[in-house]
Amino acid sequence: MPRISTVGYSLKQGVKNIKRNRMFSLASVGTMTACLFLFGIFYFIVANFQFIIKNAESSVGVTVFFEEGITDSKITEIGRAIKTRVEVSEYKYVSAEETWENYKQKLSEEAIATFGDDNPLENSAHYIVYLNDVSMQDALVNYLEDLDGVRQVNDSEEVAGIFTGINRVVGYVSAALIIILIGVAMFLISMTVTTGISVRKQEISIMKLIGATDFFIRAPFIVEGVLIGTIGSLIPLGFLYVMYHRVVQYITDEFSNPYQTLQFLDVSTIFRTLFPVSLALGIGIGFLGSYLTLGKQLRKIN
Amino acid sequence: MNGSYELSSDLEEMEAPVILFDGVSKEYVKGIRAIDNISFKIRKGEFVFIVGSSGSGKSTLIKMMMREIKPSSGRVYVAGKELSRLRKWQISKYRRSIGVVFQDFRLLHDRNVFDNVAFAQRVIETPTKKIRRQTPRMLSIVGLAEKHKSFPKELSGGEQQRVALARALVNNPSILLADEPTGNLDPKNSWEIMRLLEEVNRRGTTVVVVTHNREIVDVMQKRVITMKNGVMISDNEKGGYIHAKN
Ligand SMILES: Nc1ncnc2c1ncn2[C@@H]1O[C@H](COP(=O)(O)OP(=O)(O)OP(=O)(O)O)[C@@H](O)[C@H]1O
Ligand SMILES: [Mg+2]
Numbered sequence: 203m204p205r206i207s208t209v210g211y212s213l214k215q216g217v218k219n220i221k222r223n224r225m226f227s228l229a230s231v232g233t234m235t236a237c238l239f240l241f242g243i244f245y246f247i248v249a250n251f252q253f254i255i256k257n258a259e260s261s262v263g264v265t266v267f268f269e270e271g272i273t274d275s276k277i278t279e280i281g282r283a284i285k286t287r288v289e290v291s292e293y294k295y296v297s298a299e300e301t302w303e304n305y306k307q308k309l310s311e312e313a314i315a316t317f318g319d320d321n322p323l324e325n326s327a328h329y330i331v332y333l334n335d336v337s338m339q340d341a342l343v344n345y346l347e348d349l350d351g352v353r354q355v356n357d358s359e360e361v362a363g364i365f366t367g368i369n370r371v372v373g374y375v376s377a378a379l380i381i382i383l384i385g386v387a388m389f390l391i392s393m394t395v396t397t398g399i400s401v402r403k404q405e406i407s408i409m410k411l412i413g414a415t416d417f418f419i420r421a422p423f424i425v426e427g428v429l430i431g432t433i434g435s436l437i438p439l440g441f442l443y444v445m446y447h448r449v450v451q452y453i454t455d456e457f458s459n460p461y462q463t464l465q466f467l468d469v470s471t472i473f474r475t476l477f478p479v480s481l482a483l484g485i486g487i488g489f490l491g492s493y494l495t496l497g498k499q500l501r502k503i504n
Numbered sequence: 505m506n507g508s509y510e511l512s513s514d515l516e517e518m519e520a521p522v523i524l525f526d527g528v529s530k531e532y533v534k535g536i537r538a539i540d541n542i543s544f545k546i547r548k549g550e551f552v553f554i555v556g557s558s559g560s561g562k563s564t565l566i567k568m569m570m571r572e573i574k575p576s577s578g579r580v581y582v583a584g585k586e587l588s589r590l591r592k593w594q595i596s597k598y599r600r601s602i603g604v605v606f607q608d609f610r611l612l613h614d615r616n617v618f619d620n621v622a623f624a625q626r627v628i629e630t631p632t633k634k635i636r637r638q639t640p641r642m643l644s645i646v647g648l649a650e651k652h653k654s655f656p657k658e659l660s661g662g663e664q665q666r667v668a669l670a671r672a673l674v675n676n677p678s679i680l681l682a683d684e685p686t687g688n689l690d691p692k693n694s695w696e697i698m699r700l701l702e703e704v705n706r707r708g709t710t711v712v713v714v715t716h717n718r719e720i721v722d723v724m725q726k727r728v729i730t731m732k733n734g735v736m737i738s739d740n741e742k743g744g745y746i747h748a749k750n
Contacts, residue, residue, distance in 0.1 A: 204629070205629050205631065207626075207629070207631055207632045208626075208629050211626055404610070404612070405612055407610075408610055408612065408623075409627050410596075410599075411570065411572075411599060411604055411610075412599060412600070412624050412627045412628065412671075412675075413596045413597065413598070413599035413600035413601075413627065413628055414596060414627040414628070415593065415596050416592065416593070416596070418627060418629070504572060
């Protein structure tokens, strides 16, 4: 076990290394930041798509709209027709008033006030049909579209399919970028440590002469790498935290409609995973980058 | 019978060499011997000069004693341990028991006098409290108490060497190795350093000094090992500087 004073000394020397080596340290932190920022965005997208798709499968079914001026008995008849289908697990009637009430919750007071007592969604009464097997959705939609009095059938799979495709592309591109950036970050940290060692060559050789242990000689450089990794992961995490709020808010405002609410994971759920994973990645890259370089560089010094 | 046996073994113990070179050769380049089959003993508490012309192998001997390099053949023992056999962690432990001083001082230029001496203790993980106590004491021994805040570049060569000496001695080494400690100093400063080394030796530390300074060697009348082209040409118990004729 190292002494407290040694730990203190190593920390101090590590910070000193970073300051002395400002250009490389900044470049390393910058690359690390970019890398983990991308990782964060990648994680946001993947996690949310998975969440949305899961939601879609379990809760969002098929929405059935009626022709204008349809009678109540006709609506009941359509309901009965839906009920006969085996793939339907549940269906629910939502009146135009309910639809409007639901949507109101997402609007500001002023926005609602502009409509007065009118229901701007008066043609929006519909059935929501939940399936017990999403793969049967196409067949069901075909069946429902042919029913008398049905104006439009919205299914969610189309959307989900596009999402899954985008998701995959985003995944591949991000993974490739992240791997490249991890490589660059490791390289830069390695360069930082290499310069640090060459600057301190004399000091290290004196340390060796006096009888410093390997641990004592390495510790400041490990501290340097780990600090760069920590800073390089905390900065993007901070950015991502602030950004996530804003983007979710924006997407919800812009793209929500009364029939389909976009549900996103909340910040705390996302960060419960993203925070430790990013931090571990940053520290891991920093540690490995300096550790691997040290062995090679220190052997050159007598 | 039994008693006399123990007595002689005690004597042997006392006489046991701290440094022992046993048929040591060193080839930096294959086939060229920088050191050629050297054997000698240095006993505890001795003061030994190593002299000889440039390139005769003096620094090579010191480097082998420090375990900076290994002999190509033969063995070097210090305090009964064969240095070639030390493992990495044992080397750092071993070096803590010796002090080293060089011609070019090898101070850290970004640190003041106090921190240079403190550094040596930091390296071997001396508690901070002890460092605060030991450093001023060591600096006053070498006569630099006043200058503890100065940086190396603000000091004369003699003062810098005294800082280096304080650094080498602060951890109480049992052996002090000095490779031309006065090589860059004027006569007055050279004598000051030599007096300090003599004082250290008087307190029980074994001292090995490589030097070109003939006057000092002649006046001090210590043991002198003379090297020439990698061969030891003389080893005088109490002597002066021998001129090796080419
Ligand atoms: N690292 C090395 N590689 C190759 N040859 C070396 C090396 N170090 C020393 N030598 C050679 O070994 C021989 C002895 O060198 P050494 O440094 O021991 O001499 P020295 O007696 O200390 O000389 P000086 O008085 O000039 O310091 C010299 O011929 C030198 O050229
Ligand atoms: Mg030499």
